Amino acid sequence: MSAAAGVTIRRAFPDDAPVVARLAALDCQRPPSGPLLLAEIDGEPWAALALGSGKAYADPFRPTAALVDLLRRRAAQLAAAQEPAASRRRAALAPRADRLRGVLAAALGVLERRGA
Helix, strand or coil, rough: CCCCCCCEECCCCHHHHHHHHHHHCCCCCCCCCCEEEEEEEECEEEEEEECCHHHHCCCCCCCCCCHHHHHCCCCCCHHEEEHHHHHHHHHHHHHHHHHHHHHHHHHHHHHHHHHH
């Protein structure tokens, strides 16, 4: 893969099935089912990732490790975007809540030592 190669990461469409089956066969695996991401170099598919299982299908005759890494990162982004907004807010606020609990516990300890 040259430095100037155009890399595309996209969702696979039903008409990509023959290409994905070819990648799976080259990788000595059964063709995947379900939603997939596809990594292309200059419009040519080099690797795919099953979104359900996280299993990668790549052309073993090409340097695809970095592409598979990109596919996994994009899959993680898509999964995070599917997470409900309330869960994301809770996760973002959790460190703040932990700090507040610590401050309150320290304040209660001071009050108890004073006999209040």
